[in-house]
Amino acid sequence: MARLRAAGCVFAEEEAALLLAADDSPARVEALVARRVAGEPLETILGWADFAGVRVVCAPGVFVPRQRTALMVRLAATLLSDGGRVLDLGCGTGAIGAAVAVRAPSLEVWAVDVDPAAVACARLNLPADRVLLGDLYEPLPAAMRFDVILANAPYVPTGEIALMPPEARDHEHRVALDGGADGLDVQRRAIAGAPVRLSPHGAVLVETGRRQSEATARLMRAAGLEARIETDDEIGGTVVVGTMTEVVHPPPVDDLP
Known part of the structure; x- marks a missing residue:
C-alpha cells in the first residue's frame, strides 16, 4: 500500500486489496505491484474493470472504461x-x-x-x-x-x-x-x-x-x-x-x- 501511495495511486488501499486478491503467490503479487508502480492501469493488470455495475474484460492498450x-x-x-x-x-x-x-x-x-x-x-x-x-x-x-x-x-x-x-x-x-x-x-x-x-x-x-x-x-x-x-x-x-x-x-x- 505504501509503495502504491508513493507512486501516486489515489486509492492505494483499495488497489492493494485487489492486487492481493488477484493471486495467492507472493512472487506474482510482487510482479503485479511492480507493474502498477510503473504506471500500468490497474484494470489491465487485473484483466477486468467494474463499470456501471458490470464486470468487463480489459486488455493492454485498450481504452479503460472511465x-x-x-x-x-x-x-x-x-x-x-x-x-x-x-x-x-x-x-x-x-x-x-x-x-x-x-x-x-x-x-x-x-x-x-x-x-x-x-x-x-x-x-x-x-x-x-x-x-x-x-x-x-x-x-x-x-x-x-x-x-x-x-x-x-x-x-x-x-x-x-x-x-x-x-x-x-x-x-x-x-x-x-x-x-x-x-x-x-x-x-x-x-x-x-x-x-x-x-x-x-x-x-x-x-x-x-x-x-x-x-x-x-x-x-x-x-x-x-x-x-x-x-x-x-x-x-x-x-x-x-x-x-x-x-x-x-x-x-x-x-x-x-
Missing part, C-alpha cells in the same frame, strides 16, 4: 426499450454496450472500433459477431439503423495528450485518446454520419469534455439534430444528446461515412 461514462449508460437506459437496436461506436472494451444490454436484455447491441486490439477485447464482452472492425459506420450494413448511437469518441486535443496521466498516455493506444487539434475531429464525423444511421426519433449520445460541450452541441444542431447537454458533477461526466427532429432520407450507399 466511471464518468456511466452517465451515458444511465441516459441511454431512459431512451431504449427491449427489442431496440443500439450501436456502441468507438467501443473500446465494449463496456458501454455491455452495461446498456444488462439494463435491457433483449436489445440488439452492435459495436465498432478502428483498433484491432479493442475489437478483440470487445468480442469478449459482447456478442462476437456483432463487434466489427472499421472506421465509424463503415463496416456496418448500409441499410442498418439504430434507435440509439453511443459514441465515446476520443476528445483529448492532440496538444494535451502529453499532460494526461501516464497510465493513459503511455498505456492506452493513441487512437483511443487523440481527438485532433480541438479534440473534436472524430466527433465531427460521428455526428455528421449519425442522422442517416438513426431510426425515426432516434438519438445519438456523445461523451465530451465540459469545456467542449457547447461545441459538440453545435455539431449536433448543424447535423439537423436537437441537442441538449447533460452533466453529472459527482462523477465528472458530460454527455450531449442529439435527437432526430425529422426523418432523414439516406444518401446513396457510396456516400455514407
